[in-house]
Amino acid sequence: MSLTLGRAPRGGAVRTPGRGTSPALRRRPRKALAWQIGLYALLIGLALVYVYPFLVQLATSVKTEADAAADPVSLVPDPLTWSAYARLFLRSDFPVWFANSAIVTVLVTAGRVFFDSLAGYALARLHFRGRGVIFAALVAVMAVPTVVLLIPKFLVINQLGIYDSYAGMVLPLLVDAAGVFIMKNFFESVPASVEEQARIDGAGTFRIFWSVVLPMARPALVTIVILSFQGSWNELSHFIVAAQSPDLTTLTKGVASLASGQLSQGSQYPIKLAAAAIMTIPVAVVFFVFQRRIMNTSEGAVKE
């Protein structure tokens, strides 16, 4: 795939050159350099297209509304003002939204780390009747599209009397089939001899799991933490159907209501973009801290 090292079609009379090559490729070194420069120019251009929206978001959040409307493209606020942030934190429900998102995210992440690894360990290591059936059922569960579950989830949450409560917002998210898979795959890669030793020493199953196996599972647990953190922080549809009280509004729901102009008049782009920027910060921090692992997570997903 390396275009630079690409060979020129020698004796081009026989073959029509493809679009990617040209007869001029024969003068390789100079051509290669040109390719190289072109490639970098292309990549830098593309990267700018991907990054610029976020830069303009940050810049606009510290602009005045008039400035944001007059010169939306500029990355330099003139004048610089923190009034959008002040307004969000001092004179709106934003802190409540942030707190709710934080509470839900922490609970969901903790729950998933514990329950997913328990189930993953059982599926990987413990022998019990019905294990195959459970596993097949988990595969089926992963195939159900989430938007199809909006109405169903509401029905059950309502029926159980936990509508409009933290319980309704957190409980249904406490477990995810994909996380169970990741943990199962990890535990299968751990040599069984470690557990055998502990078992001979007389440790019970939970004790082996808790003090021997789980500490070894750090890499997989970090993966689960990242995925659940990202998933529950960015979750919108579940919170729409699980609660309606303003006290239980999460960031996603709150910012969505800001966007559709329910709370403010005028365009108010600095405030909206400041809100969007703040809700991006936690996932961005997690992303940059665990960057390498996140990239590898997706890579591992394909190999299966």
Next chain:
Amino acid sequence: MSLLATPRDAGYRSGPDRARNGAGRGIRRGEAAAGWLFMLPVLVILGVFLLVPVLMALWVSFSDWSGRGSPLSSGVGFVGLDNYAAVTTGGGLAERDFGIALRNNTWYVLLVVPLQTALALFLAVLVNRAVLRGRGVFRTAFYFPSVTSSVAITVLWLFLFSTSGVVNTVLARVGIAGPNWFNDPSGVLHNLLGALGLRTGPDALTQHGFLGVTWWDWLAGPSVAMSAFVLMAIFTTSGTFMLLFVAGLQNIAPEVEEAAMVDGAGAWQRFWRITLPQLKPTLFTVLTLGLIGCWQVFDQIYTGTQGGPGKTTLTPAYLSYQSAFLSQDWGQGAAIAFILFVIIVLLTILQRWILRERPDVPRRARRGGPNPHPNPDRTTEADR
């Protein structure tokens, strides 16, 4: 497939295990109980919040429940397929809305899936080059939009594509008058035809239709507003799929590629003949994930346009939510959700069937490159 095989293997293994345990029974004592106990939280939560709800919603889709009280109470009546009929053959507003939502989403899928796949593959090939310096930086830049929430991205998009926003300002600088993006309900294809002077469709198309929408309107293309969402989807998902393709590319043994290079295959030809066929499993994953994701457009519509302008960004997922939660038409909302489920499952199966392994090498070769020779060996010989 291979995933499903694992537990069976394990079950097979447990035979000898059990025999061995006959002697040292104490060691594996209580393992079955522990297994079920360990699984219990997952089973209970998935059962209560996934299996039971789906069954309940299935019942609601066959009932006349109005949203008050419990759908399982005695006052709720069974109405058979009435809800499904209302959205597919009713002839009323419900059918028309469903038709419009399907049209919108179909155009969305037709544009987003190929474009995001092509862009992701393109980025992966660029980023994966061995000679490239700073590839981590580029990967990060392309992947970052994928980790941010769809709500935040939608807010940003509403700003970028506002009437006097960033995109239109940039367009104006190169002399193009940008459209009114999120307020423009006109179909892109209709606009193109209009530019050619064709403003009203032929009677054959305007007199007949499907699901309450005339064929002419089915062919409107995505509205300008929906096109902005299309661009957004491509922007946010290409990074994720790029990573999948990078992983796929790294799994390809370099020897084959080198052999082709020695044989004198050009870069373009090597890509189509050697790299792409080996990427087929990844390609299937990306297309399937893309297809499933594209039929579930909800967050963006809820945050951004609520289906407007002129219902041209209405999607089945949002329509299902709207019918149930806003119009209290719970039966119809549930029916739409199940129809959507069936559509997703059928399309995934269809895709799997289209992309299945076939032994017709010549056809792929003809499609793949400008080279008329189906046999790579012969090409090489002719070259020399």
